[in-house]
Amino acid sequence: MAMTSAALLPINTTPQIEPANFLNLLIVDDERAIREACREVAISLGYSAYMADSAEQAFRALDAQNFDAVLLDLRLPGGGGLDALRRIKERRPEAVVVVVTGFGTVQSAVQAMKNGAYDYVTKPFSVEELKLLLDRVASHLKLKSENRMLREKVKSKQGYGGIVGRAPEMEKLYRIIAKAANSVHPVLILGESGTGKEMVARSIHYSGPFRDKPFIPVDCGSLVPTLIESELFGYVRGAFTGANQSKDGLLSMAEGGTIFLDEVGELPVDLQAKLLRAIQEKEIRPVGSTRRVPINIRILAATNRDLEHAVMQGSFRRDLYFRLNVLNLRIPALRERRQDIPLLIGHFLERMTRTSGQEKMLSDDALKAMLAYDWPGNVRELENCLERTYAFTSGPLIHTIDLPPEIADLPQQDSPSANGNGSAKILPIAELEKRTILHAISELHGDKLQAARLLGIGKTTLYRKLKDYAAQGYLS
Numbered sequence: 001m002a003m004t005s006a007a008l009l010p011i012n013t014t015p016q017i018e019p020a021n022f023l024n025l026l027i028v029d030d031e032r033a034i035r036e037a038c039r040e041v042a043i044s045l046g047y048s049a050y051m052a053d054s055a056e057q058a059f060r061a062l063d064a065q066n067f068d069a070v071l072l073d074l075r076l077p078g079g080g081g082l083d084a085l086r087r088i089k090e091r092r093p094e095a096v097v098v099v100v101t102g103f104g105t106v107q108s109a110v111q112a113m114k115n116g117a118y119d120y121v122t123k124p125f126s127v128e129e130l131k132l133l134l135d136r137v138a139s140h141l142k143l144k145s146e147n148r149m150l151r152e153k154v155k156s157k158q159g160y161g162g163i164v165g166r167a168p169e170m171e172k173l174y175r176i177i178a179k180a181a182n183s184v185h186p187v188l189i190l191g192e193s194g195t196g197k198e199m200v201a202r203s204i205h206y207s208g209p210f211r212d213k214p215f216i217p218v219d220c221g222s223l224v225p226t227l228i229e230s231e232l233f234g235y236v237r238g239a240f241t242g243a244n245q246s247k248d249g250l251l252s253m254a255e256g257g258t259i260f261l262d263e264v265g266e267l268p269v270d271l272q273a274k275l276l277r278a279i280q281e282k283e284i285r286p287v288g289s290t291r292r293v294p295i296n297i298r299i300l301a302a303t304n305r306d307l308e309h310a311v312m313q314g315s316f317r318r319d320l321y322f323r324l325n326v327l328n329l330r331i332p333a334l335r336e337r338r339q340d341i342p343l344l345i346g347h348f349l350e351r352m353t354r355t356s357g358q359e360k361m362l363s364d365d366a367l368k369a370m371l372a373y374d375w376p377g378n379v380r381e382l383e384n385c386l387e388r389t390y391a392f393t394s395g396p397l398i399h400t401i402d403l404p405p406e407i408a409d410l411p412q413q414d415s416p417s418a419n420g421n422g423s424a425k426i427l428p429i430a431e432l433e434k435r436t437i438l439h440a441i442s443e444l445h446g447d448k449l450q451a452a453r454l455l456g457i458g459k460t461t462l463y464r465k466l467k468d469y470a471a472q473g474y475l476s
């Protein structure tokens with residue numbers, strides 16, 4: 001049955017939808033029957049609801065207490081519904097406002113959304129529609145507060161030098177970093193690709209006594225083999241064709257500070273010998289020079305290769321390995337410390353919100369999918385995944401469907417894709433269809449007409465399906 005001013009609705013007193021969270025709702029409508037019907041629906045869902053029959057009464061209520069959400073009829077006597085919306089948002093920027101419009105006045109709803117309304121509903125609307133709407137508002141608020149909590153946690157739970165993580169293995173790592181920072185010995189940093197080796201190297205340097213001196217990272221894997229020696233040790237004028245003037249090497253540039261030899265396992269064997277000599281004798285000889293130059297630097301090295309194995313195979317010098325490996329630390333892979341995944345997500349989302357000015361959140365399902373994934377590329381992969389997803393998701397909520405397929409398509413224990421008979425990868429056709437449609441709309445930045453055209457379905461069909469998905473909790 002539809003909600004019109006003429007009809008009072010049958011109220012189902014047992015809530016059919018579990019309230020996602022508590023909601024303190026303010027209903028602003030000049031029609032008493034509508035006000036009271038909405039209030040009863042809200043109460044039947046376990047929410048609390050207050051009523052105001054005019055904008056002025058609403059403002060007084062908002063000044064007196066905190067409301068999470070406002071259901072605002074745009075057609076208040078004397079007009080000025082949009083103005084009332086503006087004044088509500090001024091008073092309570094955090095409040096979620098849903099506007100109620102009359103049939104045929106969708107234009108004002110569009111304007112209201114532009115002015116900060118969260119959603120709109122057109123009169124007449126049914127009890128079911130209102131229930132779904134309120135439930136969506138409550139879920140939205142719950143997610144928002146969870147994300148806020150996550151951010152607070154990140155702020156207070158950041159580890160060493162901006163490294164995010166509170167897993168026991170990370171706590172152990174911070175203690176080793178603190179120790180390493182105050183020593184002068186070389187440190188070998190081990191960890192899979194993307195685990196944060198460079199970040200750890202920087203935090204050893206920047207929390208140590210020589211933090212004001214240079215930190216020079218050198219990617220041994222990307223240096224041109226024939227140029228490595230001159231890059232590391234420098235050269236003098238005339239040392240080779242094109243050496244028109246002398247140039248300091250990277251080791252000299254790090255004087256007094258730290259050189260970080262990244263991917264040290266990639267260093268050619270002849271260079272390994274020269275590096276070892278430089279470390280042992282604390283001096284270097286620039287290419288083409290007979291003069292030795294003393295150096296005073298701290299050496300940090302990192303590798304994602306098994307150096308012990310390389311030593312056994314003869315591709316890495318044993319003596320250099322022992323020199324670099326005075327202290328060592330291993331950064332755990334992300335899949336070994338899954339409890340840090342939400343912290344890292346909160347950290348990266350907050351950074352993206354800060355740079356883009358647009359707040360986006362993960363849906364519960366998307367978070368679940370990210371928690372279940374193994375992250376072979378570790379934190380770097382997580383960061384890249386969020387950056388891409390953030391850029392391609394048009395709405396404020398990131399759904400599972402917006403995630404890369406290798407994450408989105410993971411069978412989840414409580415999802416319909418995990419059907420418990422060994423065919424976990426098989427998805428029901430309806431689920432596949434839903435994912436394809438939502439993905440297309442997301443890729444096309446919300447252009448539903450274009451999505452319908454490219455998917456080869458009529459726009460009415462698309463809208464009907466989206467309505468169904470909305471009823472299942474997906475925002476279109």
Ligand SMILES: Nc1ncnc2c1ncn2[C@@H]1O[C@H](COP(=O)(O)OP(=O)(O)OP(=O)(O)O)[C@@H](O)[C@H]1O
Pocket residue numbers: 162163164165191192193194195196197198199200304347379380383
């Ligand atoms: N614990 C962490 N907290 C916050 N950001 C992190 C963390 N670990 C890694 N990152 C981020 O992930 C990215 C990869 O980190 P980093 O370059 O230090 O890793 P790596 O182990 O050197 O990777 P690669 O082996 O690919 O060179 C960087 O953008 C870094 O800022």
Ligand SMILES: [Mg+2]
Pocket residue numbers: 197198262
């Ligand atoms: Mg690196």
